[in-house]
Amino acid sequence: xTESDVTREGLRGVRPGSHAHPGxxxxxxRRRRRGERPMVPxxxxxxxxxxPVINRPVWSSPDIPGYLFLGGLAGASSLLGAGAQLxxxxxxxxxxxxxxxxxxxxxxxxxxxxxxxxARFANMLRVLKVSSPMSVGSWLLSGxxxxxxxxxxxxxxxRFPLIGAAATGGAALLGPPVAAYTxxxxxxxxxxxxxxxxxxxxxxxxxxxxxxxGGLGLLGxxxxxxxxxxxxxxxxxxxxxxxxxxxxxxxxxRRIGMVAEPYHSGRGGxxxxxxxxxxxxxxxxxxxxxxGPPLSSAxxxxxxxxxxxxxxxxxxxxxxxxxxxxxxxxxxxxTRWGIFHAGMASADDPKxxxxxxRERLARRVA
Amino acid sequence: xxxxxxxxxxxxxxxxxxxxxxxxxxxxxxxxxxxCIGCKACEVACKEWNHVPEDGLNLTGMSYDNSAGLGAGTxxxxxxxxxxxxxxxxxxxxxxxxxxSIPPYPPGGDEPPEPALDIRxxxxxxxxxxxxxxxxxDVCPTGSLFRTEFGTVVVQEDICNGCGxxxxxxxxxxxxRREDDGRVWKCTLCYDRLGAGMEPxxxxxxxxxxxxxxxxxxxxERAARRVGQLHESGVAAARLYGEDPxxxxxxxxxxxxxxxEPEVYGLPPDPVVTTTDLPAMWRRAGAAAGTLAAGAVAAxxxxxxxxRR
Numbered sequence: 001x002t003e004s005d006v007t008r009e010g011l012r013g014v015r016p017g018s019h020a021h022p023g024x025x026x027x028x029x030r031r032r033r034r035g036e037r038p039m040v041p042x043x044x045x046x047x048x049x050x051x052p053v054i055n056r057p058v059w060s061s062p063d064i065p066g067y068l069f070l071g072g073l074a075g076a077s078s079l080l081g082a083g084a085q086l087x088x089x090x091x092x093x094x095x096x097x098x099x100x101x102x103x104x105x106x107x108x109x110x111x112x113x114x115x116x117x118x119a120r121f122a123n124m125l126r127v128l129k130v131s132s133p134m135s136v137g138s139w140l141l142s143g144x145x146x147x148x149x150x151x152x153x154x155x156x157x158x159r160f161p162l163i164g165a166a167a168t169g170g171a172a173l174l175g176p177p178v179a180a181y182t183x184x185x186x187x188x189x190x191x192x193x194x195x196x197x198x199x200x201x202x203x204x205x206x207x208x209x210x211x212x213x214g215g216l217g218l219l220g221x222x223x224x225x226x227x228x229x230x231x232x233x234x235x236x237x238x239x240x241x242x243x244x245x246x247x248x249x250x251x252x253x254r255r256i257g258m259v260a261e262p263y264h265s266g267r268g269g270x271x272x273x274x275x276x277x278x279x280x281x282x283x284x285x286x287x288x289x290x291x292g293p294p295l296s297s298a299x300x301x302x303x304x305x306x307x308x309x310x311x312x313x314x315x316x317x318x319x320x321x322x323x324x325x326x327x328x329x330x331x332x333x334x335t336r337w338g339i340f341h342a343g344m345a346s347a348d349d350p351k352x353x354x355x356x357x358r359e360r361l362a363r364r365v366a
Numbered sequence: 367x368x369x370x371x372x373x374x375x376x377x378x379x380x381x382x383x384x385x386x387x388x389x390x391x392x393x394x395x396x397x398x399x400x401x402c403i404g405c406k407a408c409e410v411a412c413k414e415w416n417h418v419p420e421d422g423l424n425l426t427g428m429s430y431d432n433s434a435g436l437g438a439g440t441x442x443x444x445x446x447x448x449x450x451x452x453x454x455x456x457x458x459x460x461x462x463x464x465x466x467s468i469p470p471y472p473p474g475g476d477e478p479p480e481p482a483l484d485i486r487x488x489x490x491x492x493x494x495x496x497x498x499x500x501x502x503x504d505v506c507p508t509g510s511l512f513r514t515e516f517g518t519v520v521v522q523e524d525i526c527n528g529c530g531x532x533x534x535x536x537x538x539x540x541x542x543r544r545e546d547d548g549r550v551w552k553c554t555l556c557y558d559r560l561g562a563g564m565e566p567x568x569x570x571x572x573x574x575x576x577x578x579x580x581x582x583x584x585x586x587e588r589a590a591r592r593v594g595q596l597h598e599s600g601v602a603a604a605r606l607y608g609e610d611p612x613x614x615x616x617x618x619x620x621x622x623x624x625x626x627e628p629e630v631y632g633l634p635p636d637p638v639v640t641t642t643d644l645p646a647m648w649r650r651a652g653a654a655a656g657t658l659a660a661g662a663v664a665a666x667x668x669x670x671x672x673x674r675r
Contacts, residue, residue, distance in 0.1 A: 018575035019595070020401050048445060048632030049428045051435055055539040058530040079662035087666055116528015116548025120508075123527045127509040130648075131641055134531050135507035176655035183654065184647040188505060188640050189534040195640055198647045202654030210661055232672060236665035244661065347534060354629045357636040 045358075047350040054190045056347045063114035065340040068182045069333045070107035071141075072209030073216060074100045075179030078148055080213050080237060081155070082172035085165070089230040094155050095220025096213065096234075100171060101152035104145040104178075111141075133185035140181060144174040179209035186343065192259045192353055193268075193346035194339070200252035204339070207244030208332045211279060214238020215328025218286055222322040228290075231321060235286045238328045242279040245335060259352050268342030271334045278331035285324030289317050380498050380619075384513035392517035393560060395569065395577060395620035396585040397491055398592060399631075400604060402576040404430055404489035408442040411571035415556065416441065419544075429487075435632065436492055438544035441553040442568045445631050447488040490624065490631050491577060493568070494519070494540045494553035495608055498616030499639040502532035502541050502552075517582070518555040518619055526550055537615065537637035555619070582619060593623060601625065607633065614638030 047053070057064075081096035112121045124138035147170040154164025183205040187198035194201070217234025225231065249272070253260035262268045346352040381389040412418065421439025424432050429446035436443045496518045503511045503519050510525035511532060521541075528548040532541050541552040556566035564570070569579035578585060589606055596604035603625050608618030614637050628635045 057534040058543040083666040120527035123508040131504040180651040180655040190537040202651040206654040206658040232669040240661040
C-alpha cells in the first residue's frame with residue numbers, strides 16, 4: 001500500500017493485491033537481479049529440498065520386474081516351441097510350449113496382482129489405445145496366452161495336432177511382440193533411466209527374452225530329451241540372446257551419459273552386474289556342455305581332459321547343461337530386476353530429471 | 367483414440383482434439399507466485415471441497431511446507447523456499463533438512479549477521495498442469511483419464527483400476543496412487559464446480575488472487591501484462607512457466623509466474639510429454655521383435671547345418 005492514502009472517501013490510489021510489487025523495497029535483491037536474468041544455466045544443480053521432480057512409480061518388485069521377465073520368457077519360448085515342432089524336436093517343443101504358457105499366465109497374474117484394484121483388471125480391455133503400451137500389451141497378451149495355452153495342451157496330450165499346430169503358429173507370431181512391447185511400456189514414462197534408453201531398450205528386452213527361452217530350453221531338454229542334439233537350437237538362442245542383451249545394454253548405458261549412473265550403482269547396478277556374470281557363465285557352460293562328447297574322444301591323450309570329458313558327456317554333461325540353462329534364466333531375470341531398480345533410483349533423485357533438461361535448454365539457447 | 371488425435375493437433379485446443387464439436391473455452395489457472403503469501407487457503411479449500419482424505423499431518427522441516435509435494439492426497443501444494451541472496455550472484459541451495467541437529471546461527475560463527483532482506487522467501491501454490499498433450503491421459507490403458515469439454519484432464523474413479531501407469535508418465539510428478547484405495551487421484555480443476563458455472567475452490571479461496579481462474583486465452587494476456595509490469599519495476603527474475611504452447615507439453619492449462627528457476631520450486635525446467643517419442647519407441651520395439659524372430663530362425667538354421675555336417 002505504498003502508493004495509496006486513506007481519505008474520508010476511503011482508500012485512494014489503492015492497488016489490488018494481485019498487482020503488488022514483490023521486492024519493490026528489497027534493495028539488495030533488486031539491484032542484484034536487474035538486467036542479469038541468467039541465460040546460461042547455472043553450473044550447480046538445484047532442487048526443492050532434494051525432493052524428486054517426478055512421482056516414483058507405484059509398481060513394486062517382484063510383480064513388475066517379474067512381469068517383464070516372464071513376458072519375455074513366454075514370447076521367445078513360443079518361437080522356440082514352433083521351431084522345435086517344425087524340426088522334429090519333441091522334448092524341446094514340449095518344454096518350450098509348456099514354459100511359454102506357464103510364463104504367460106504368471107506374467108498376467110503379476111500384472112493383475114500389481115493393480116491397485118485387481119478386481120477391475122478387465123477394464124484393461126475397455127478400450128484399445130495405441131498411445132498406451134499397456135493397453136496394446138493387454139490386448140496382445142489376451143490373444144497370446146490362450147494361443148500358447150492351446151499349443152501347450154495339444155503338445156502335452158498329443159491330441160488335436162492340427163489345432164495344436166495352428167495355435168503354435170499363432171503363439172509364435174504373437175510371441176516377439178509380447179517380448180518386446182514391455183520395453184516401450186517402461187520407456188514411455190518420464191523416468192529418466194527408462195525413457196532416455198528407449199532406442200536400445202527393446203533390444204535389451206528381446207535379447208533378454210531369447211536368453212531366458214534358451215535357458216529354459218536347455219534346462220528342459222537336459223532333463224527330458226533322449227538325444228542331446230535336441231538342445232542345440234536352445235543353446236544357439238541363448239547365445240544369441242545373451243550377446244544381444246549385453247551389447248544393447250552396454251550401448252544404452254554408454255549413450256545416455258549421467259542418466260546411466262543407476263545402471264552401474266546401487267541395487268540396479270548390482271542386478272545388472274549379476275545379469276552379465278550369469279549370462280557369461282551360462283553361455284560358457286552351455287558351450288562346454290555341447291563340446292562334451294567330441295572332447296572326450298579327442299581328449300584321450302590327456303588324463304585331465306579325459307576326466308573333463310566324462311564330466312561333460314553322459315549324465316554329468318546333462319547336469320552342466322541344466323545348470324547353464326538355469327544360469328541363463330537367472331541372467332535374464334537379473335537384467336529385468338536391474339532395469340527396474342535403476343529406473344526407480346533415477347526417479348528418486350531429481351538430478352536425473354533436472355540436469356539433462358537444463359542441458360537440453362542450454363543447447364536450444366546456444 | 368482421442369489421445370492420438372490429441373497428439374496430432376498442435377493448435378492448443380485439446381477439447382476439439384478430444385472430440386467435442388461444440389465446447390466452452392479452455393479454462394485454466396494462472397498462478398502468480400509473486401503475490402502468494404503462503405496462507406495455504408488453497409490447500410484447505412481443495413481438501414474440503416473435494417473430500418480429499420487426510421494424508422499425514424507432518425512437520426517436514428522444509429520451511430512452512432507440511433504437505434511436501436503433489437500426490438493422491440494433495441492436489442494443491444504450497445512450496446516455501448527460503449534462500450539467502452547475501453553471498454552474491456546466485457543464491458546458495460538451502461540444504462535439505464536432515465531432521466537432526468540445528469545449524470549454528472549466525473552461520474559461520476563470527477561473520478556479521480546479514481540484513482533481513484537478504485533472505486528471500488518464495489512461496490508458490492503448485493497444481494496439476496492440465497497439459498495440452500497430457501502424458502497421463504495418453505498412457506491410461508482403461509480410458510479412465512479423459513479430456514473434459516473445458517480442455518482439462520480428469521480421472522473417472524469408477525473406471526480406474528490402479529495400474530499406476532500415469533504416475534511415472536507425468537513429467538511434473540502430479541498424479542499418484544492412494545495406497546489404501548488403489549486408485550489414482552489428482553486435481554480435477556473442480557470439474558463439478560465448473561459444470562455449475564463456479565470457479566474452482568482454490569481460486570475462490572485465494573485471498574491475494576495469486577490463483578486466478580478463467581479462460582486460458584484471457585489468463586495468458588493477463589500474465590503477459592503482469593510479467594511486463596514486474597520487469598518494469600525491476601523484478602528481472604520474474605518469468606512465466608508453462609504458458610508457451612510451443613513447449614514440450616503443448617502448453618499448460620495451469621501455468622505460473624515464477625521468481626526463480628523452475629527447479630527451485632520442484633518443477634522440471636523443460637518437461638516433454640513422453641508420448642512424443644512413442645512412435646519411435648514402437649518402431650524400435652517392432653525392429654527388436656523382428657530381430658528376436660530372426661535370431662530364433664538362425665538358432666534353428668545353425669543347428670540344422672551342424673546336424674548335416
